[in-house]
Amino acid sequence: MASDIQQTPFIKQLAANDRPTRDKALESLKTFLSGRRDLPPLELLKLWKGLFYCLWMSDRPIPQQNLCTSLASLISILPSETVIPFLRAFWQTMQREWLNIDVLRMEKFLLLVRRYVGASFEQLKKGGWKEEEVGEMKELWGEVPLNVEDLRVPNGIRFHVLDLWVDELEKVGMLEEGNEEVLENLLELVRKLAKDSPTKAVRKKAKEALCDERLPGNEQVEEEELDDGWGGIHE
Numbered sequence: 001m002a003s004d005i006q007q008t009p010f011i012k013q014l015a016a017n018d019r020p021t022r023d024k025a026l027e028s029l030k031t032f033l034s035g036r037r038d039l040p041p042l043e044l045l046k047l048w049k050g051l052f053y054c055l056w057m058s059d060r061p062i063p064q065q066n067l068c069t070s071l072a073s074l075i076s077i078l079p080s081e082t083v084i085p086f087l088r089a090f091w092q093t094m095q096r097e098w099l100n101i102d103v104l105r106m107e108k109f110l111l112l113v114r115r116y117v118g119a120s121f122e123q124l125k126k127g128g129w130k131e132e133e134v135g136e137m138k139e140l141w142g143e144v145p146l147n148v149e150d151l152r153v154p155n156g157i158r159f160h161v162l163d164l165w166v167d168e169l170e171k172v173g174m175l176e177e178g179n180e181e182v183l184e185n186l187l188e189l190v191r192k193l194a195k196d197s198p199t200k201a202v203r204k205k206a207k208e209a210l211c212d213e214r215l216p217g218n219e220q221v222e223e224e225e226l227d228d229g230w231g232g233i234h235e
Helices: 019-034 041-056 061-077 080-100 103-126 131-143 155-171 180-196 200-210 218-229
Strands: none
Touching: 019 041, 019 061, 041 061, 041 080, 041 103, 061 080, 061 103, 080 103, 080 131, 080 155, 103 131, 103 155, 131 180, 155 180, 155 200, 180 200
């Protein structure tokens, strides 16, 4: 089994210089992944190295955006047993490569992270926000993007995920009335960062996310604070 990915030609083709070869390789990969339930962690890391450089080689905004969307859509075709291992390999790859991404390429990788957070929320929504599945995803997020203490995780990843967290929750309807219990569960990692991160800038960014006016209760609190700040006219 360990040699399956190594023997598939599309892995190297994902990082080819020409876009048609990369696109063809991605289509082959979709077929390959849709039927695999037993890919070992090391093989998934090798796969994600190819996918990372597939995006690295993409050099125009619209193709880059389309590719990020296509890469995130891979989650939806995976057998359920493979979703968390596949996502773990994604986040481990981002952690390993983040500091090597130059400023000219960073924007497309920021978009890829956004797409993967959004696709992860969509996956949970599709499953009905089951407690077990949410728990597995939270454990994974706690390993890399919202890890509290591990210094090997670049803070740039933490900052970006905190920036987009509420945006992506809103897109899947999690800010609507009736979702408070699940929402609070999904905000737990952010609260932990706000309280326990050893880095002041991370704590501040997490607190800013938690104070987003779109979150239930925050707008009312702000209005109350404004009312408290205005003493009115005393006769």
